[in-house]
Amino acid sequence: MTRGDKVRDFDPNGPTSADSLWGLPFGVDEAALVILPVPWEVTVSYGSGTASAPAAVVQASRQVDLYNESFPHAWKHGIAMTAVPAELESLNRTTRPKALEVIEAVSGGSQDPSPEVLAQVNSACETMVARVRSEARELLDRDKLVGVLGGDHSVPLGLIQALDERHADVEGFGILHIDAHCDLRDAYEGFVHSHASIMRNALRLSGLSKLVQVGVRDYCDEEIEMVRESEGSIELVSDQALSRRRFRGETWSAIVEDILSGLPENVYVSFDVDGLDPSLCPGTGTPVPGGLGYEEAVYVVEQLAASDRTIIGFDLSEVSPSGVSGSDWDANVGARLLYRLSCSALSTL
Secondary structure (H helix, E strand, O other), rough: OOOHHHHHOOOOOOOOOOOHHHHOOOOOOOOOEEEEEEEOOOOOOOOOOOOHHHHHHHHHHHOOOOOOOOOOOOHHHHHEOOOHHHHHHHHHHHHHHHHHHHHHHHHHHOOOOHHHHHHHHHHHHHHHHHHHHHHHHHHHHOEEEEEEEEEEOOOOHHHHHHHHHOOOOOOOOEEEEEEOEEOOOOOHHHOOOOOHHHHHHHHHOEEEEEEEEEEEEEEOOHHHHHHHHHOOEEEEEEHHHHHHHHHHOOOOHHHHHHHHHOOOOOEEEEHHHHHHHHOOOOOOOOOOOOEOOHHHHHHHHHHHHHOOOOEEEEEEOOOOOOOOOOHHHHHHHHHHHHHHHHHHHHHHO
16 A cells, blocks of 8 residues: 555544554555664663663554644654564663673772673674664665664664765754753763763764754763864753743743754754653653753754754654653653654654
């Protein structure tokens, strides 16, 4: 069946019966947008649980109604998710204890981590990145829009690398990064592909011309120095700065217009759920007081989509349904965020 056939035969008002994202009827062949699930949490340094996010988000998505006030027909382009890769699930399970051994050695300060164990962890992380990069390349070659569903925030690097290959020699691209953290640390705790290093790794790519970070409220001297030395290629819009502007009476609309003004035509969106107020994602691995409200954050992405820019890809990371919340609330919020991200990206095709 073609995409049009599936749209015609699908009832968006009916109960969800399919075991797919939001019960949508599309396979990878018919879908304009394909989500890559990455069940990975090897290098998380605080709370765990993100590896179970892809399966939990699919389950929670059954409760999401499809009407989107901003982009009501975006789902008709087709959205599908590939199968959760069993080999990455297995590699995550076997590598996480080794990473914990390294983290305990580093945080304890009593001994240096085993170089052999650290090398094994870094090798496993590189395997994950290479797997995502390979799958993303194949889908991009088929003219698919690609998103990544993590997993910790290290997981989208392979997709960003694949997009860099397509945009570096043309017009380049920017990243809109919503997060509580800068993620600019260099090989944090010895892990080259740490969740705390994703944006530093992305900045090594030749096609990335602008990084705009929104809602950040937990960062170190090393990171702020990197922002200062970037000569404007990294723009840090901290949560404190946002609050001060609100306190002075500025509207969120005007603030968001400023946030988006420096981004180029092609933009990748990286959304770590700890960028939100922690009441919305209490199980996430590294929650920080403050943060954006749900509609505030979505408004940023939807205004990006409503501008003359193209969303070339995105990720949703750090959803932790088995974290401290003890409920499916995190997956519920994650499923709704993923849908709004997906619709926003599809609207720019």
